[in-house]
Amino acid sequence: MILKGKKVVLRAVEEEDLDMLRELSNDPDFERMVVGWSFPISKKDEAEWFSRQRNGLDKLQYIIETEADGAVGMIGLKDIDWKNGQASGAGMRIARKEIRTRGLATDAWMTLMRYAFDELRLNRVNGSALVYNAASIKVCERVGFKREGVKRQAVYKNGEYHDMIYYGCLRSDYEALIAENHYWDDDVSK
Numbered sequence: 001m002i003l004k005g006k007k008v009v010l011r012a013v014e015e016e017d018l019d020m021l022r023e024l025s026n027d028p029d030f031e032r033m034v035v036g037w038s039f040p041i042s043k044k045d046e047a048e049w050f051s052r053q054r055n056g057l058d059k060l061q062y063i064i065e066t067e068a069d070g071a072v073g074m075i076g077l078k079d080i081d082w083k084n085g086q087a088s089g090a091g092m093r094i095a096r097k098e099i100r101t102r103g104l105a106t107d108a109w110m111t112l113m114r115y116a117f118d119e120l121r122l123n124r125v126n127g128s129a130l131v132y133n134a135a136s137i138k139v140c141e142r143v144g145f146k147r148e149g150v151k152r153q154a155v156y157k158n159g160e161y162h163d164m165i166y167y168g169c170l171r172s173d174y175e176a177l178i179a180e181n182h183y184w185d186d187d188v189s190k
């Protein structure tokens with residue numbers, strides 16, 4: 001099922017999205033902001049990654065799409081733990097820099113939170129951000145994540161160790177947020 005937000009639609013990853021995803025993964029500005037290895041990714045690597053991808057009980061990956069610009073990014077949930085009712089956010093990214101800061105990642109997260117809490121019946125979503133990733137921190141804190149701790153010197157990049165901020169959003173945090181900001185009150189997608 002696709003997920004409809006107010007500005008974005010979340011849908012499955014298709015083969016035609018791979019160029020966009022590969023170019024982003026190979027962008028040094030992007031790599032600096034995310035945790036992971038800085039290997040160059042070829043078309044073959046990307047195609048092999050795609051052939052292994054399955055949305056299912058342990059993870060869900062979505063392309064973020066807008067009516068005006070088509071596929072613009074990605075977001076997902078990984079490590080879905082049905083017993084404890086939790087999952088971790090994965091891979092939030094808006095590929096094209098010129099359409100950042102328009103609230104697309106915020107809407108994608110709100111849409112995924114609604115699905116996580118109202119459909120999957122999760123109780124908690126985990127998040128994290130490098131301490132200098134101001135845009136990611138802004139989005140996390142705006143969509144209901146609470147800071148739960150800092151893992152010191154957790155990530156080595158650009159010749160230095162950097163701290164990671166760890167977040168959690170409980171179902172009750174999300175419900176308090178939408179009661180306060182009325183995010184979905186004018187939503188016509190449901």
Ligand SMILES: CC(C)(COP(=O)(O)OP(=O)(O)OC[C@H]1O[C@@H](n2cnc3c(N)ncnc32)[C@H](O)[C@@H]1OP(=O)(O)O)[C@@H](O)C(=O)NCCC(=O)NCCS
Nearest residue numbers: 033092093094100101102103104105106129134135136138
């Ligand atoms: C993080 C990211 C997904 C945000 O996407 P986006 O669509 O621009 O997010 P939004 O527009 O919903 O919100 C971003 C907010 O951060 C703010 N912001 C962006 N860069 C900032 C900076 N350097 N310092 C302070 N605030 C910043 C924006 O102004 C905006 O806040 P506003 O709406 O109050 O103006 C995007 O920047 C991205 O893809 N970055 C590279 C990948 C990445 O860092 N992923 C997260 C890994 S944890």
